[in-house]
Amino acid sequence: MQILKTVQEVRQFRATCSGNVGFVPTMGALHAGHAQLLKSSVSQNDHTIVSIFVNPTQFLAGEDLDRYPRTPEADIKICELCGVDAIFMPDANEIYSQIEPKILAPKELSSTLEGATRPGHFDGVCTVLTKFFNIINPTNAYFGKKDAQQLLIVQHMVKSLFMPINIVPVDIVRSSDGLALSSRNSYLNDDELAQALKLSRSLMKASNLIKANKLNSLEIKDAMNSCLEPLKVDYIAIVDKSLKPIDSIELGNTIILIAVYVGNTRLIDNLWV
Amino acid sequence: MQILKTVQEVRQFRATCSGNVGFVPTMGALHAGHAQLLKSSVSQNDHTIVSIFVNPTQFLAGEDLDRYPRTPEADIKICELCGVDAIFMPDANEIYSQIEPKILAPKELSSTLEGATRPGHFDGVCTVLTKFFNIINPTNAYFGKKDAQQLLIVQHMVKSLFMPINIVPVDIVRSSDGLALSSRNSYLNDDELAQALKLSRSLMKASNLIKANKLNSLEIKDAMNSCLEPLKVDYIAIVDKSLKPIDSIELGNTIILIAVYVGNTRLIDNLWV
Structure with missing residues (x-):
């Protein structure tokens, strides 16, 4: 399994892939819910690339960006066990610069529910995913139903912007007593x-x-x-x-x-x- | 030369192209300035696709969307003479639906000059180009230096969003008495x-x-x-x-x-x- 830090390394790796490429975007702190996404991708594609990136633009001021759990060593082991081919773990300044365009999620989908408490959250999600989709050029990208609104917004964005990617929803994974993993x-x-x-x-x-x-x-x-x-x-x-x-x-x-x-x-x- | 009306037709045509594909986005009413873009693309690529689409989202309320010149028959002849392989001429409802995400150009580049008089104009440009880039998947895309701010914003967007496209600037074409063609x-x-x-x-x-x-x-x-x-x-x-x-x-x-x-x-x- 390769650990890639730069866009250039990802593009070089991608150029060696033939057949279908699955992509699982994550913010790390991987648990069994993520493992389900990884396994789905590994079983359905010739290659699987996972991103681990705590995306600053989807956190609002005062949210838990700084204390968001970061467990890179464990994450790498989980990816390896699940049969992932490459992890993309960029620094923030590899992805963002001082002057940035932004993808605005449609208000009709993004201003309600999570968006009501977290205005701008889904714009950050759409922006980073657009970047990652363009860097990785996956055939299939895997999203958990746990973040239902995110899944619907991403499906809508991919359709509206004609991104040539298939979005694959994956069921919620729960602990034995029912708690949705997060x-x-x-x-x-x-x-x-x-x-x-x-x-x-x-x-x-x-x-x-x-x-x-x-x-x-x-x-x-x-x-x-x-x-x-x-x-x-x-x-x-x-x-x-x-x-x-x-x-x-x-x-x-x-x-x-x-x-x-x-x-x-x-x-x-x-x-x- | 093929005339394509739907995204599906473009994707089918694109799948038959081997080698480099040049893309020239236009709003029609083609003149010798556009012809320069077309010729540059035709000479530098294996295939050239031109879009002719008066993009509603880059016009502000009260601007000249309705009276913007439309000369499709002449445009088709010019494309044919320049050696274009396919024209994409979609209806607006092929490109836009009721609920839409939007690409926001960075304020630092888009709120000044043209953007000061035409707020939102460059967001519309970035949004439609993102769609067309995803539909057409060009190797090279051609933009006139006449719209200098647009060119700089598009170059910036492509770099920031990691779009795998090379933007080619083309010099301004002027009438014999110096007037920039428009x-x-x-x-x-x-x-x-x-x-x-x-x-x-x-x-x-x-x-x-x-x-x-x-x-x-x-x-x-x-x-x-x-x-x-x-x-x-x-x-x-x-x-x-x-x-x-x-x-x-x-x-x-x-x-x-x-x-x-x-x-x-x-x-x-x-x-x-």
Whole structure:
């Protein structure tokens, strides 16, 4: 496995690849959720390139850019075990300079939910991904459904800008007790980890209601709110795939998304129904 | 020569091209300045694709989008004569949908000069070019020095976003009496055409001063202003290649740009020294 630090090294490596190239963009601090992305890419492509880059432009002032977990040695081992061919680990000044263009995600998709609390976050995501897509020129790029809004925005950007890349969604990976894996789970103490289980339980409750043909969004949200007490809920949203709120579940076209504070840590989770 | 209307048709055509592909983006109403771009591309590449698309997102409300000259039959003949392999002439709804991401040109380059009068203009240019670059996947793309600020912004975008494309600048083409060729010259009546010669004459005056080693920007601007009277001058700018104003000419790193109203028509011209 190669460790590449510069754009030029990536381009040289890419030129040696024949067949399909899979790309998994990450911010490192890899866990079993990422491993699922890596394994999907390795099994579906001739070569897999992973990026590990804590992208400064997707963090807002005052967010956790500085304390975001960084575990490069462990990340490299995980990539190696999963059969990755190359890791791209650039410094920020390899990717950004003083004067920069920016990709603005469409407001209709980016100003709601995560974007409401994190204005500009998805612009930073779209900008860095455009750079990485142009550097790596992948056939397929892998994104977790955990970041549902990000996945939808990236799919939309790729389609609108005619990027010649196939976006592959990968299912959420959960711990045995249901907690959706996230690099930010490392911020939680034992008490908070126990409290954090309420997120997946509230989604399970929603799933059970839907299975019982209770499809009214307000009723489902009420039941989820009860499950989540006493945590501070940022949002519970029931939307279609264009992120528009819907009054009643449409099977196959609905996402239930939640953002909840556990202590000082803001966690997200979701369910595609 | 093929005339392609859809993205799918372009991709099919592109898949048949081997070797280098040249791309010349235009808004049609082709004149000898465009022909120079076409000939450069045809002579330097195995295949040349031209786009003819009056891009709505680079016009501001109240600008001349509706009355912008459209001469498709003549354009097709010119492309054929120049040896172009394919023209991409899409409808606007092939390129844009209701919900759209946007490329923001860097403010440092796009808020000055043309951008001061036309806020958002270069964002529209960058957005449509990103789409066309992704659709066509050219080796080389050709831009006239006539639109100097556009050329610098596009070069910067391609570098910053790591687009795998070589941008080729092409010299300004002038009529025998010095007028820089422009599709908007068609708005001018005979009196205005005569007045419009003041633009190139003012630049020639600047060139002569510089040859006489008079390098002070203020003095050059004063002399140019005298040449341009009584026309309404929008700006005379003497800048380096990052578009920063400079007090004294730096040979090899200076552009003198002007924007002047001739009647109701706003014309631009420039000189690279």
